[in-house]
Amino acid sequence: MNKPKITIIDYQASNLRSVQKALEANGAKAEISDKPEIIAKSDAIVFPGQGAIDPSMKKLNEKNLIEVIQSYISSNKPFLGICLGLQLLFESSDEGEANCLGVLEGKSKLFPKSVKTPHMGWNQIQINIQNPLFDGIKSNSYFYFVHSYYALPKNNTIISSETDYGVKFCSSIVKNNLMGVQFHPEKSGPNGLKIYNNFINFIKSGKI
Numbered sequence: 001m002n003k004p005k006i007t008i009i010d011y012q013a014s015n016l017r018s019v020q021k022a023l024e025a026n027g028a029k030a031e032i033s034d035k036p037e038i039i040a041k042s043d044a045i046v047f048p049g050q051g052a053i054d055p056s057m058k059k060l061n062e063k064n065l066i067e068v069i070q071s072y073i074s075s076n077k078p079f080l081g082i083c084l085g086l087q088l089l090f091e092s093s094d095e096g097e098a099n100c101l102g103v104l105e106g107k108s109k110l111f112p113k114s115v116k117t118p119h120m121g122w123n124q125i126q127i128n129i130q131n132p133l134f135d136g137i138k139s140n141s142y143f144y145f146v147h148s149y150y151a152l153p154k155n156n157t158i159i160s161s162e163t164d165y166g167v168k169f170c171s172s173i174v175k176n177n178l179m180g181v182q183f184h185p186e187k188s189g190p191n192g193l194k195i196y197n198n199f200i201n202f203i204k205s206g207k208i
Contacts, residue, residue, distance in 0.1 A: 003029045004203040007042040009069070010034040011059040013049040013084060022186040026197040036068040044203045045072055049084030050146065053108070054096035056084060066101065073103050076177045078203045080133075086173065086180035087151050095149050104175070105154035115166035117148040125183070129160040131174045132202040133181075133195060141191050143171075143183035150182060 006028045008016050016032045023030035023046065030046075033039060047069070049056060060066050073079050081089050088100050093108035100108075111117050127139040139161075150169035153159060163171040163182070172181045179199070185192035 003027060004043040004200060005041075006030045006044045006046055006200075006203070007039050008032045008046045008048065009039060009065065009085075011049070011056060011063060011065060013051045013056045013059065014082075015050075016048060018186045019046060019048050019082070022193060022196050023200070026193065026200050028196075028200050028203075034063045034065065036064055039065070039068050039072065042072075042077070044078035044080070044199070045069075046080045046082065046199075047085035047088070048082040049088065051084060052095060053084075053087070053093040053100065054098045056088060057096075057098040057100060060088075060101075069101060070103055073178055078199065079178050080199050081178075081180035083147060083182060083184055086182055087149060089173075089178070089180055090151055090153070093149060103178070104158070104173070106152050108149040109152045110149055111169075112166050118146055119148065119150075119165045120146045123163050123165060123183075125161040125163050125171050127161045129174055131160055131179075132205070132207075133172070133174065133179050133198050134160070135198045135201070136194055137191060137198075142188070143181075143185070143191060144187040144189075145171075145183045146187075147182060151180075 020030045087108040090106045160174040161172040185195040
């Protein structure tokens with residue numbers, strides 16, 4: 001596979017062009033789309049997001065993307081959720097009333113009142129599970145975060161890295177083909193570009 005075809009899901013919850021540019025800079029063919037038929041035929045999916053849970057789930061429902069995303073993940077193709085795109089993979093969030101995608105057990109929780117929200121800026125990740133997304137990335141590397149809620153997986157064994165901000169929280173997950181990061185790789189300099197490059201290499205390898 002020379003240039004994997006990656007679809008960036010458009011549900012009006014993020015500036016997607018910067019993600020597209022980062023993927024293309026690392027040798028992928030990246031397309032922004034909200035069309036179920038295009039998403040289903042992709043070699044891999046990137047699911048970014050920033051904003052609130054309820055309006056995001058409403059948009060996904062209006063665009064008939066909920067079952068498409070659930071089915072894609074079940075098909076064992078590479079999938080990367082980013083920021084809100086990670087949180088939406090779980091069952092629910094303390095932020096809103098809507099059910100989330102429910103492909104992972106757990107929910108998203110608000111940071112304690114003792115810390116300023118949103119958690120915005122550079123912070124370190126402590127790697128728990130070495131996996132293809134972190135090839136060449138050292139534990140305690142810095143990435144850029146913007147969020148007020150964090151994912152709380154029911155199954156701790158999927159937490160691939162943690163970050164300290166008042167509490168130690170899940171900053172990335174991995175489960176077979178499914179990966180997610182709370183930070184923004186496209187805003188994280190060389191380490192962030194390395195994350196995208198690793199994801200593309202994972203797609204090319206065909207190893208799930």
